[in-house]
Amino acid sequence: xxxxxxxxxxxxxxxxxxxxxxxxxxxxxxxxxxxxxxxxxxxxxxxxxxxxxxxxxxxxxxxxxxxxxxxxxxxxxxxxxxxxxxxxxxxxxxxxxxxxxxxxxxxxxxxxxxxxxxxxxxxxxxxxxxxxxxxxxxxxxxxxxxxxxxxxxxxxxxxxxxxxxxxxxxxxxxxxxxxxxxxxxxxxxxxxxxxxxxxxxxxxxxxxxxxxxxxxxxxxxxxxxxxxxxxxxxxxxxxxxxxxxxxxxxxxxxxxxxxxxxxxxxxxxxxxxxxxxxxxxxxxxxxxxxxxxxxxxxxxxxxxxxxxxxxxxxxxxxxxxxxxxxxxxxxxxxxxxxxxxxxxxxxxxxxxxxxxxxxxxxxxxxxxxxxxxxxxx
Amino acid sequence: xxxxxxxxxxxxxxxxxxxxxxxxxxxxxxxxxxxxxxxxxxxxxxxxxxxxxxxxxxxxxxxxxxxxxxxxxxxxxxxxxxxxxxxxxxxxxxxxxxxxxxxxxxxxxxxxxxxxxxxxxxxxxxxxxxxxxxxxxxxxxxxxxxxxxxxxxxxxxxxxxxxxxxxxxxxxxxxxxxxxxxxxxxxxxxxxxxxxxxxxxxxxxxxxxxxxxxxxxxxxxxxxxxxxxxxxxxxxxxxxxxxxxxxxxxxxxxxxxxxxxxxxxxxxxxxxxxxxxxxxxxxxxxxxxxxxxxxxxxxxxxxxxxxxxxxxxxxxxxxxxxxxxxxxxxxxxxxxxxxxxxxxxxxxxxxxxxxxxxxxxxxxxxxxxxxxxxxxxxxxxxxxxxxxxxxx
Numbered sequence: 001x002x003x004x005x006x007x008x009x010x011x012x013x014x015x016x017x018x019x020x021x022x023x024x025x026x027x028x029x030x031x032x033x034x035x036x037x038x039x040x041x042x043x044x045x046x047x048x049x050x051x052x053x054x055x056x057x058x059x060x061x062x063x064x065x066x067x068x069x070x071x072x073x074x075x076x077x078x079x080x081x082x083x084x085x086x087x088x089x090x091x092x093x094x095x096x097x098x099x100x101x102x103x104x105x106x107x108x109x110x111x112x113x114x115x116x117x118x119x120x121x122x123x124x125x126x127x128x129x130x131x132x133x134x135x136x137x138x139x140x141x142x143x144x145x146x147x148x149x150x151x152x153x154x155x156x157x158x159x160x161x162x163x164x165x166x167x168x169x170x171x172x173x174x175x176x177x178x179x180x181x182x183x184x185x186x187x188x189x190x191x192x193x194x195x196x197x198x199x200x201x202x203x204x205x206x207x208x209x210x211x212x213x214x215x216x217x218x219x220x221x222x223x224x225x226x227x228x229x230x231x232x233x234x235x236x237x238x239x240x241x242x243x244x245x246x247x248x249x250x251x252x253x254x255x256x257x258x259x260x261x262x263x264x265x266x267x268x269x270x271x272x273x274x275x276x277x278x279x280x281x282x283x284x285x286x287x288x289x290x291x292x293x294x295x296x297x298x299x300x301x302x303x304x305x306x307x308x309x310x311x312x313x314x315x316x317x318x319x320x321x322x323x324x325x326x327x328x329x330x331x332x333x334x335x336x337x338x339x340x341x342x343x344x345x346x347x348x349x350x351x352x353x354x355x356x357x358x359x360x361x362x363x364x365x366x367x368x369x370x371x372x373x374x375x376x377x
Numbered sequence: 378x379x380x381x382x383x384x385x386x387x388x389x390x391x392x393x394x395x396x397x398x399x400x401x402x403x404x405x406x407x408x409x410x411x412x413x414x415x416x417x418x419x420x421x422x423x424x425x426x427x428x429x430x431x432x433x434x435x436x437x438x439x440x441x442x443x444x445x446x447x448x449x450x451x452x453x454x455x456x457x458x459x460x461x462x463x464x465x466x467x468x469x470x471x472x473x474x475x476x477x478x479x480x481x482x483x484x485x486x487x488x489x490x491x492x493x494x495x496x497x498x499x500x501x502x503x504x505x506x507x508x509x510x511x512x513x514x515x516x517x518x519x520x521x522x523x524x525x526x527x528x529x530x531x532x533x534x535x536x537x538x539x540x541x542x543x544x545x546x547x548x549x550x551x552x553x554x555x556x557x558x559x560x561x562x563x564x565x566x567x568x569x570x571x572x573x574x575x576x577x578x579x580x581x582x583x584x585x586x587x588x589x590x591x592x593x594x595x596x597x598x599x600x601x602x603x604x605x606x607x608x609x610x611x612x613x614x615x616x617x618x619x620x621x622x623x624x625x626x627x628x629x630x631x632x633x634x635x636x637x638x639x640x641x642x643x644x645x646x647x648x649x650x651x652x653x654x655x656x657x658x659x660x661x662x663x664x665x666x667x668x669x670x671x672x673x674x675x676x677x678x679x680x681x682x683x684x685x686x687x688x689x690x691x692x693x694x695x696x697x698x699x700x701x702x703x704x705x706x707x708x709x710x711x712x713x714x715x716x717x718x719x720x721x722x723x724x725x726x727x728x729x730x731x732x733x734x735x736x737x738x739x740x741x742x743x744x745x746x747x748x749x750x751x752x753x754x755x756x757x758x759x760x761x762x763x764x765x766x767x768x769x
Contacts, residue, residue, distance in 0.1 A: 001379055001380060001381065001382065001678060001682050001685075002378060002379045002682070003378065003679050003682055004378065005378060006378065009378070069378055256764075260764045260765070260766065263766060264765070264766065264767070271767075272767055274760075274766040274767055275766070275767045275768070275769060277753070277756075277757060277769065279760075279766075280756060280757055280760035280761070280766050281753070281756040281757075281760070283759075283760045283764055283766060284699075284756035284757070284759035284760040284763070284764075285756070287696070287759055287760070287763050287764060288676075288696050288700060288759065291676065291679075291693075291696065292672045292673075292675070292676050292696075292700065295672075295675040295676060295678075295679055296671060296672050296675050298378060298380075299380045299675050302378055302379070302380050303380070306381070312671075313671060315668075316667070316668040316671045316672070319665075319668050320668050320669070320671075320672050365661075368660075368661050368664040368665055368668065369660070369664070371664040371667055371668055372660040372661070372663065372664040375640060375663065375664065375667055376640075376644070377640070377643065377644065377654040377655075377659075377660050377664070
């Protein structure tokens with residue numbers, strides 16, 4: 001057992017923190033919430049220069065070929081800085097291609113992802129489904145005259161407008177919630193019949209509704225085998241959930257720093273409020289939530305790279321961290337009080353993102369359901 | 378980063394599992410778990426554990442141990458916990474007192490006590506709490522007067538569990554009565570024979586049927602050789618030992634059998650033509666407990682890992698204590714809700730589900746957030762030591 005980062009992981013983390021301190025101030029984050037694209041080319045180019053988008057991409061396509069442990073360690077820094085932009089959707093899109101794409105797709109797109117030229121996203125959720133349910137795939141894809149014709153819609157697609165390529169999930173056979181019959185397609189964002197409608201979100205991130213009206217894609221747009229996309233999608237969603245857990249851990253760490261500093265400085269009744277037991281107990285709860293979240297996230301990520309991975313740990317992590325981070329920001333607001341409720345205060349960045357991250361890739365309720373299933377209930 | 382065990386550790390775990398499955402009966406497990414109190418069966422099991430080589434893994438060879446990393450002793454605690462064992466039968470000596478003797482005791486004291494502790498032969502009980510010194514332990518008033526070759530001790534201790542079967546009292550008493558010796562400064566630690574003249578033990582029965590005790594000292598003569606380490610340093614030794622004690626006493630794995638019992642119950646019990654496990658509320662409660670248990674395990678592992686590498690422990694063992702004890706309460710509360718009206722039935726009653734174990738655990742669980750320090754004191758410690766918030 002060893003809870004320490006390796007020297008390489010520590011270096012990665014340190015350089016991410018330095019870069020984000022220079023290029024991603026909270027003023028910049030607030031600005032990007034108002035910006036239509038939500039990030040800048042300079043920021044993206046800087047991230048590419050550090051090799052971030054190649055984190056999970058194999059070396060033969062120009063990436064670093066690291067694993068999920070490194071991804072969550074990086075994500076902690078991104079969450080701490082509230083990094084805007086399409087890092088995670090691009091990483092997941094690239095992972096899909098690296099895992100299941102054909103050689104031409106890999107050759108064309110993966111090096112462009114690494115260099116920062118290609119932005120990707122993943123479209124899998126749909127309108128008309130009242131809860132988070134990735135098996136709900138009503139959009140269809142059928143073969144016609146040698147081409148794939150996609151019809152339907154996708155919802156909650158991050159950074160679709162900034163993307164060059166969209167990984168689209170559609171059903172090629174089976175009925176609504178069947179695992180069998182789900183397929184993944186690689187579509188250019190500019191494909192005819194593919195239209196975007198921006199959503200306005202709690203965290204000011206850039207999510208879209210994607211409608212598909214007779215979108216024609218060439219036969220080689222299929223990623224992996226027709227109808228066999230579910231295991232791949234499931235793996236992408238677990239990766240996304242872990243990365244979100246990492247982000248939440250980083251955000252929680254920063255929120256606790258802000259809160260503990262404030263509790264030491266703010267004087268009421270002639271004493272720093274951090275001397276009062278009520279405040280100390282809130283802070284202790286925050287520290288327990290933070291550290292437990294960090295350990296379960298890292299353990300789950302580590303487990304997925306082992307010979308016998310334990311996917312239940314991923315669901316456990318997403319369930320636990322989603323709720324823990326929400327508790328942390330709630331207590332941070334309670335201690336920061338009116339001051340932290342003002343829009344210029346950084347706390348408001350974290351509390352809104354906490355909700356967005358909780359909802360991304362399934363909230364606690366969804367993941368408790370996953371755990372119950374894996375317990376055999 | 379590595380959250381797994383080495384091949385050697387896994388091999389040890391498997392050998393141990395075979396041994397425990399054969400020798401750890403329900404009777405012994407429950408004597409272990411305090412609800413029955415250690416009797417001859419648990420003592421024999423303790424000696425057997427040692428004889429088969431499963432005790433003393435992490436202890437120095439010169440005192441009868443094997444000189445291995447502490448990981449092995451934690452594996453022992455985990456495997457006992459999974460089988461309702463809770464801890465080694467004579468656990469106060471083995472998991473608490475022995476470590477302080479090793480760190481602070483004289484060579485003669487180590488030679489006298491450690492081999493017997495490692496051999497599973499003797500037990501201690503803690504003598505800390507007093508009627509007016511609970512959470513504020515440094516307010517203790519038990520007097521130990523220095524008479525040169527011995528100390529003369531008088532006063533009262535309370536809630537001293539295990540004293541009715543332990544061989545020795547691990548006693549904290551005040552040895553400095555000057556204005557400089559107030560609070561934590563004037564306290565010393567002693568080892569006192571439980572059968573020493575002037576020591577009286579009286580039972581206090583808890584609501585879960587466990588016995589704890591009041592202990593009265595009436596001019597008890599304790600030889601100077603039984604002073605642990607230096608005079609007036611006792612409170613410091615107690616605090617120094619606290620982290621490791623928390624790591625060894627708050628073992629998440631002991632909640633596994635409770636969870637497994639409830640999982641099986643939910644699958645086997647039917648209502649309205651379907652198992653309870655198909656009820657969304659029941660599913661959520663059990664899944665939540667399972668998640669919390671995974672989380673508590675990795676939190677405890679972190680704290681143990683710090684201890685094993687002798688890295689500084691500040692708030693981490695306290696975090697383990699607070700989280701494991703509060704999880705225990707939530708888990709048995711969930712259990713009681715799932716059992717519905719049957720939850721109130723005691724062991725031995727007609728219709729009692731799961732042998733009445735959840736009913737007993739429910740009553741027991743009131744103690745876990747109090748014993749060894751309340752959750753509230755724990756949170757103060759976490760905020761002060763973990764975040765540097767000012768002391769009160």
